[in-house]
Structures are given as C-alpha cells and as structure tokens.
Amino acid sequence: MFAEIHIERGRIRAVLPCLTGTIVRTETDSFEFPGCHVSPGFVDSHAHVVGLGERLAAVSLHDAPSLEDCLSRLSGSITSETTWLRAMGWNQERWSSRDWPSREDLDRCSSVIPIIAMRVDGHAMWVNTAALKAAGLDPTSQSGILIDDAMRPVWSAMPASSREEVREQILRATNVWVQHGVTEIHDMDVLPEWLECFRELAESGHLPVRIQSFVRGQDREWIEAGLLPAGGELHRIAGVKLFADGALGSRGAYLRSQYSDNVTTQGIELLSVDMLTSRMREIVDAGWSCIAVHAIGDAAVRNVLDAYDVVRGLPDGRDLILRIEHAQHVHPDDVDRCRRLGVIACVQSTHCCSDAMMAEVRLGAERLPWAYRWKTLIDAGITMTGGSDAPIESPSVIEGLRAFVHRTPYGMSSSWMPAERITSQQAVDAYTAIAHHAAGMEYRRGALHVGFDADLVVTSHDVCEYSDHIGNDISIQATFTAGRLRYSA
Ligand SMILES: [Zn+2]
Incomplete structure (x- = not known):
C-alpha cells in the first residue's frame, strides 16, 4: 500500500493516506519513496544467524556441480594461515555421480589441515582423515561422512570462535x-x-x-x-x-x-x-x-x-x-x-x-x-x-x-x-x-497500526499482489527497524 508513516520513539504515531508512494517521517528525518509500497517488516521465523555469518566466511560449495569442483574450491582456499578449513553447502544430489563423498576424496586437498564440509541440509558432515584424528576418531573405521549426533566429536575438537x-x-x-x-x-x-x-x-x-x-x-x-x-x-x-x-x-x-x-x-x-x-x-x-x-x-x-x-x-x-x-x-x-x-x-x-x-x-x-x-x-x-x-x-x-x-x-x-x-x-x-x-x-x-513498533519494509511493488507478472521485479527499497533506517537500496 501507499502511505505516509510518522514515527516517534520507534513506534508508529500516524498512518496517513498518500497517493504517490511511501513517505516515512521520523523525529529528525523524512524519507520519500515515490511509487513504492510499505508493509510491516518481514520476520524470518526460522534461521541460524551465526550459521549464516559462518557461511559467509566459509568456502561455499552450494552450487558445485561435481565432487571434483568441490575439491578444487577447497584446495584453492587453503593458505599458509589455514589451521582448520570449513566449507558448507555440498549436495551430492546435484553431482552427476550422486555418490556420497569419502574422507579419501578430501585427503587429496590436505592430509594435515583438518577439513570439515557441511552438507547443504546441515545434518551431514564430510571430513578428512586429519579432522577425524583431531576429533579422536579412528579414521580406518570411518567413511568420512558423519550424520547428526555422530558429528559431535568433531564439533568439540574444533577451536571455538x-x-x-x-x-x-x-x-x-x-x-x-x-x-x-x-x-x-x-x-x-x-x-x-x-x-x-x-x-x-x-x-x-x-x-x-x-x-x-x-x-x-x-x-x-x-x-x-x-x-x-x-x-x-x-x-x-x-x-x-x-x-x-x-x-x-x-x-x-x-x-x-x-x-x-x-x-x-x-x-x-x-x-x-x-x-x-x-x-x-x-x-x-x-x-x-x-x-x-x-x-x-x-x-x-x-x-x-x-x-x-x-x-x-x-x-x-x-x-x-x-x-x-x-x-x-x-x-x-x-x-x-x-x-x-x-x-x-x-x-x-x-x-x-x-x-x-x-x-x-x-x-x-x-x-x-x-x-x-x-x-x-x-x-x-x-x-x-x-x-x-x-x-x-x-x-x-x-x-x-x-x-x-x-x-x-x-x-x-x-x-x-x-x-x-x-x-x-x-x-x-x-x-x-x-x-x-x-x-x-x-x-x-x-501491522501498520498506530502504537505498533515501526518495523517497516518499503518495496518496489505491493508484495500482497505478488503474482506471476511482477514476480521477479520486486526489490527491497528500504528497511526500518524500531523506527530507524537500517538499509536503503
Ligand atoms: Zn534450522
């Protein structure tokens, strides 16, 4: 919807009609978004914040089309500073072979530096021999894939952030x-x-x-x-x-x-x-x-x-x-x-x-x-x-x-x-x-109600009318949390 929103001390003080787009006024500033719509800010009701932060820092294997591609990305990320190498996002279902990878595959990247690579769903961990040894596990009895509870020894061995x-x-x-x-x-x-x-x-x-x-x-x-x-x-x-x-x-x-x-x-x-x-x-x-x-x-x-x-x-x-x-x-x-x-x-x-x-x-x-x-x-x-x-x-x-x-x-x-x-x-x-x-x-x-928290998102199109014809065009123009501008395009 189009609206002019007034904010005071982080709360919505007024919601006024606006014919041309969205205007957001705080105690000190005024922001105009011609032709744009405003709605309550989005809630991501299930996520892992530190996990995303780690992913942004880890080697990404998310779009890797093959085992070989994963291995070359990992090898290419090892520097003289690397003590443990972390990667995320591999999915053998995306590989032509579809076979589960092994510790021997990862050993080709390094036999000394522990490598741990999380599967895309976060419930399987692919490790090399060095990581198994660091975790106190006997490599000869391990394939290199640890599922759910079996990952624990590796997590405990890994240096904490x-x-x-x-x-x-x-x-x-x-x-x-x-x-x-x-x-x-x-x-x-x-x-x-x-x-x-x-x-x-x-x-x-x-x-x-x-x-x-x-x-x-x-x-x-x-x-x-x-x-x-x-x-x-x-x-x-x-x-x-x-x-x-x-x-x-x-x-x-x-x-x-x-x-x-x-x-x-x-x-x-x-x-x-x-x-x-x-x-x-x-x-x-x-x-x-x-x-x-x-x-x-x-x-x-x-x-x-x-x-x-x-x-x-x-x-x-x-x-x-x-x-x-x-x-x-x-x-x-x-x-x-x-x-x-x-x-x-x-x-x-x-x-x-x-x-x-x-x-x-x-x-x-x-x-x-x-x-x-x-x-x-x-x-x-x-x-x-x-x-x-x-x-x-x-x-x-x-x-x-x-x-x-x-x-x-x-x-x-x-x-x-x-x-x-x-x-x-x-x-x-x-x-x-x-x-x-x-x-x-x-x-x-x-909701955009007077007295509610001023958590707002300003979008290029009305998200509630989201359908085929505008599907890919919607862009986020601005985000306000507790009445403060936190992002603008
Ligand atoms: Zn989850």
Whole structure:
C-alpha cells in the first residue's frame, strides 16, 4: 500500500493516506519513496544467524556441480594461515555421480589441515582423515561422512570462535537480512555463549534487526548455562529449541515406515516421546513460554504432538507457544490434531523447491502428498509461519514468497504438487502478522497500526499482489527497524 508513516520513539504515531508512494517521517528525518509500497517488516521465523555469518566466511560449495569442483574450491582456499578449513553447502544430489563423498576424496586437498564440509541440509558432515584424528576418531573405521549426533566429536575438537568473531558473524549476517526487508529473526538453536554477543550488539545500537533467540535445549544446555527467558527491545531470549529428528536428505528424518529408497531405515528418532516430554516439563517449570521442536518426518511430528498433548494439559500449559519447526511431512491423522493443540507450524517454503525431487525418491508416491503441505495446514486452521532456515537456504524473503506462491522446484519451470500453493496474501501473512504469533509479539508488531513498533519494509511493488507478472521485479527499497533506517537500496 501507499502511505505516509510518522514515527516517534520507534513506534508508529500516524498512518496517513498518500497517493504517490511511501513517505516515512521520523523525529529528525523524512524519507520519500515515490511509487513504492510499505508493509510491516518481514520476520524470518526460522534461521541460524551465526550459521549464516559462518557461511559467509566459509568456502561455499552450494552450487558445485561435481565432487571434483568441490575439491578444487577447497584446495584453492587453503593458505599458509589455514589451521582448520570449513566449507558448507555440498549436495551430492546435484553431482552427476550422486555418490556420497569419502574422507579419501578430501585427503587429496590436505592430509594435515583438518577439513570439515557441511552438507547443504546441515545434518551431514564430510571430513578428512586429519579432522577425524583431531576429533579422536579412528579414521580406518570411518567413511568420512558423519550424520547428526555422530558429528559431535568433531564439533568439540574444533577451536571455538572468539567473542569478536561471533560478533562479526552476527553483524555480517544481520546486515544481509535487512537487505531482504527482514526486521526480526527467530534465531534457532542458539548456543548460550553467543547470547552475550547479541545483547552487547543490541544495547550498543549495532544490531540492525530484532532477534528472538531460541536457545539450544537438546542436551539441556540452557539449564547448564543457568538461562531463563529475558526480554529487551532488540534482543530477547524467547524460547528453547529441541530436535525430534534429523533431515530427509541424509535419511535422518524419522518416518513411520521405511524409506522408499532404503528399506533398512526409518530415520533417526533423536528424542523419544518420553524424553521430549521430560525436556518440555523442565522448560515450562522454569517459566519459558515458547518451545520450538524440529520435526521433519511424520513419526517425529507425531512424537512432538504426543509430548505437546501432555504439556498443553499442564497448569500453565494453555498459553504456551508450541511450535513445530519444518513440519515437512505431516500424516493426515495429525493435521487436525495440530489445530486442536494450537500448534504453530513454522515451514520453509524454499526447502520444497530444493528438495522436491529428492523427497519423491525418499518418500515414494503414496506418502508424497503429505509433504510440504501448506494449503492443507492453513485450510485446517493451523497457524503457519514462514522462515528461510538460512544458511541452509537463501535468507531472501522474496524467494520464500515466490516458493509459497509458485512452488516451482529450482531448475524446473512448472509447479510441483500445485494444490498446496498458497496465495500471495497468505504468504506475506506467514512472514509478517502471523509470524509474530510464533514469538508472542503479535500485540505490537505485524501491522501498520498506530502504537505498533515501526518495523517497516518499503518495496518496489505491493508484495500482497505478488503474482506471476511482477514476480521477479520486486526489490527491497528500504528497511526500518524500531523506527530507524537500517538499509536503503
Ligand atoms: Zn534450522
């Protein structure tokens, strides 16, 4: 919409009609955007801020078309200063061979410097012999691919980033997000030791977006660190994050029956219903109001719902924000249960575009219709929010909107299972008004209302009328967080 917005002390003071575009007036400045539209700032309701910062610093293998190409990029990145080499984004499904790589492949880059390369989904790690040795693992018994929990020894052996490095990663990443019109991020699986960096950046005025931290709780890390929920304007410790399973690409997603392309496995149950329930009881007892659980496979989703059923029934259970992250594969029997339990589904539309072909093979024809269901969830009355899962996917909200509305896998020209597409208005809501429900901030964000926080995005076209003809032309012209201009084109 076109509008003239007046801002005072970070809040919207007036919204006036404007015929020619968007004007934003603060106490000291006036910004004019002729012909441009304004909407509430976008929320990326599932992302990894430090992860994107690391990715921006690591060797990118994201578009590598072959194993050889990955190896040459890695070799080319080794300098005399390199102590550990980190890379991200390889995907053997994109390679002509499609074979999983090995430690011997990586040993061709270096036999001395430990190399760790994360698969695109973040659930598989490819390492060389030097990295295995550094982690205290016997290389002769290892292929060089470590899945989910098996990565732990390598993570522990790797030198931790210094505080200064973490601060740099946060700033590097958040300054990319504002370019995409994002004013708030639900930051998932946050390590307790990073929180101080976020707080410092927020209080010193350097953080350009709001951050809702969901702290790691898989091994009760938040308890070990003595954390409790805490609130500031730009940085809030909002909730606890758990994992019920892994990812589909590495066959870590926990399915109710065997994988169609590997009948020896149903995936990995990272936390049973009992363990989920006991973790959640501790979380609720400590006064947290928000729980987010990663669940991709239909069995994992069911486990989480079983645990949420118990938690909703607790004396303080009614007002809890209970989220399922990804909710990629929801059994038909569980859709209405999600609604009844008031569970928020936080989905990543671009995963569908990246993984549709892989999902067909992993899941098989019969259960494929349960995958990446968006219209089904919304029509069933479930609150559904959108997030990028950056750095696994691009942090671009426009790309996320396009995926919701078009559902076209990358490299293809037509929609995949088009019945699950949603409208541009629904997609924008998932990134704005609805997304704020997932952190309990809907009472003051997500609409251009007087008294609401002045988190705004100015775009070249009206995002709510996002459709084929303007799809690729939308550009972000400016981003305001808490009433301050944080980005302009
Ligand atoms: Zn994630």
